[in-house]
Amino acid sequence: MRVTTNTAVAERRVRSAPAPATGDRKGKRGRPTQWAALGFLTPLAAYLAIFYAYPLVRNIDLSVHDYNARAFVLGNAKFVGFDNYAAIFSSPAFGPAVRNTVVFTFGSIAAQYLIGLVLAVFFRNNFRLSGVLRALFLVPWLLPLIVSGSTWSWMLNSDNGIVNSVLRAFGIGEINWLTSPDWALTSVLVANIWLGIPFNLVILYSGLQNIPGDLYEAAALDGANAWQQFRRVTVPMLRPVSAITLLLGLVYTLKVVDVIWIMTTGGPGNVSTTLAVWSYREAFGTGQPDFSPAAAIGNLLIVIALVFGFLYLHLQRRQERS
Template identity: 35%
Template sequence: MLARLRDPSDRLLAALLLAPAFALLALIVVYPIGKLIFNSFFDLRLQGGGNAPFVGLENYALVLQDKDFWNATWNTVLITLVTVPGALIMGLGLALLANLPFKRRWPVRLALLLPWALPLAFAGLIFAWFFHTEYGFVNDLLSGLQPEPTMWLLRPNWAIAAICLTIIWKSSSFMALILLAGLQMIPNSLYEAAEVDGASQWQQFREITLPMLMPSIVVALIFRTITALQTFDIPYTMTRGGPGNATETLAMLIHKNSIEYGDIGYSSTLAVFMFLLSMAITAIYLKRIASQA
């Protein structure tokens, strides 16, 4: 055994070199997920003392019967379905703008970084002021078009719309940065050849840009979808889940049950459902990538 370690084969050497990475991955990913699943089988509460009783699948049955869970899940899915395509479209437009042959590109590219670098909670507070009923910037802008100010954050549908607009503004810059990197990997020779063949700008975009950019689009969609499913900061700072629980997301429901109610077992079960939802969406994207390979 000692001789094999002194002169390892390629397979053994690869295993030895990857062992620290696997150990770190197990420590920061596998163990927390395992602990989360383990806690979901217990009636674990912060207020309780002694050993937490084992309840098996009771927490899972309670979650499936919980109207708040289905409401939060629907809100999360709705925000994801609206903001992910919206951020992709806006991010693609920003990336195409930043990729234009300006003499000085850095101000445009710096502008892409500013929304992405802004803290989520800070962005939520800014847009909560924008959409305020009495002194908000949006109602001031629309004052000539409507007799009474719109109660953006006090009506369920308007509140969801305001949250989605805020998330799209905040996340489109992240999408734009990924897509800009993909645009810069497309050879200019392809566009030069297309121009020689008489292709229009739209034909070049449809036949060259989009197909060549598709891997970057899929990667951007994976990251944006996962973060959309975990949406917490912006809705929390803008509406606190209100009015009522009309804008409460799954992450906010987990926060409420764990921090406010101290029900760790039930919160862990909710987190397991969020994890499964994220993995299901990621699997769909990965299948899409495999079909393109």
Template identity: 50%
Template sequence: MSVSVETAVGKRAPAAIAGHPGRPRARVVTSVSRWLFIAPAVLYVAVFFGYPVVKNIVMSFQDYTTRTFFTGEAPWVGVANYAATFRSSLFATTVVNTALFTVGSIVAQFVIGLGLALFFRRHFPLSGFLRGLLLLPWLLPLIASSAVWKWILDQDSGALNQFLGLFGAPPVPWLVSPNLALIAVIGVNIWLGIPFNTTILYSGLQSVPPELYEAASLDGAVGVRAFRYITWPSIRSVVSVVIVLGVVYTLKVVDIILGLTGGGPANSTQTLATNAYHQSFVNFQFGEGAAVSNVLIVVSFVFAIVYISLSRKAVDE
């Protein structure tokens, strides 16, 4: 579905209809009526995206706490919120966790997704049916998936430890140990991302012209060589879209982490996004929360720029 978003930007709109040739006044009326189609949406986006982004920047320079809601006062504090954010030991932890969470999730989702896409491309009995069933996890709201995984990963009676127990393994404290919690959370996020990666990469593979493989096989390029010289170059633009979209979405993940660990134990699964939530809605330090969110926005925007330039290039190709 994200692929169709691509199309939306890249494709040039068809030349506008000339409208009614005729009196200038009629033309002005037409022009106004055209704007009326778009204006409500422009206004909505301005109020619900434009305003929050600006407001967030303003708040990040204020001492904005619960008191503000009663007194209406939010004193200016300059860069104190940012200074406090960068100086706290938690910041380094969250940056490292965010990086591990994002990179770990994306790499594994992509590799497994590509593997499954290549696997399902070979037509075998039930392949279409099995590929359809792969989408089943999508039916669950994210927080429901978190609940199911929290139960599966439960130390005392969770399914995973019961299963490992069959081989004599002692119960593993997946979500309770600060050393393991991040790994467990990344694992769940990988599971969530596999259907998306498989689906998009599979449709990318479908678009590779079969003649290419036939021609290449005459030159002796089969198996790994066929993948390297035909498949990979053909799906590269799809790959870049999948990866960059994946990064942008993974950076803002909050649901899974709050559901599984709440950022704990001992902040071992706290990321920039969950920390922004904690500052604002647990500690009620809205100024500091805004500062952390702005750091997150900057990181996302670096990827947004990469994303847009890549998708432009992909469409041009």
């Protein structure tokens, strides 16, 4: 009887006890988590706003106003809408600049990728002094661009450059690498390829290290030779890394100014002038800065980079779905 009574009293106490405030506890626990997430996001949001959003908005503002040096200081630039864009599209320099940009950009990234891939495959099999050689290949990447451009400018100098000295030693006539309309773009292209090879080597070599060796062993057991292993195993497995390497190379090469400016200043004439060099020349290279057309050309480069970026994302999502 006592057991039954005690049990009934305990049941009534349990029933009459207030339900735990689960919602309040979850809310109290969730708020610190939300504040912590906001705390981690705030530095990133501030960085993007200061170094990306504001410069982009400012560049758009420059391109739709008539900013010269005086208006830039006084802040009374006249609103002209899309007149600056119409001016650059109708300029005689636009066609050569686009053509040079296409040749310089795609020539650079194609050569850099192919040479970097060959070197990455070469260094994949560790051998004596491989680490030292890889470190030496990184030297162009570590040098300041002004040093690299000046070095190439000296090497290709028509009078006392080392390249023409070697050509003369073999009985070949000297070439005006930096002042000839036939060779100026080729000269800056070769210099830029040399600068970009280490980046491609590092990224592609890292990608090769993530390919399981079992795949190569299975391919060898199936009778695949070295070329077939490269074509059937290396290339497909390296495709994601190759895509991001080419995209980064494209974005970087589109905005190359320093090397070309140091070596040829975009000349002779407009032979080696790309869109990036044209933008820099309009803003700083004439002695009479005209910031609005320079900003319009810069926005055109941004649009081109965005198009290829969205194309990369589209292809990546399509590959993930398949």
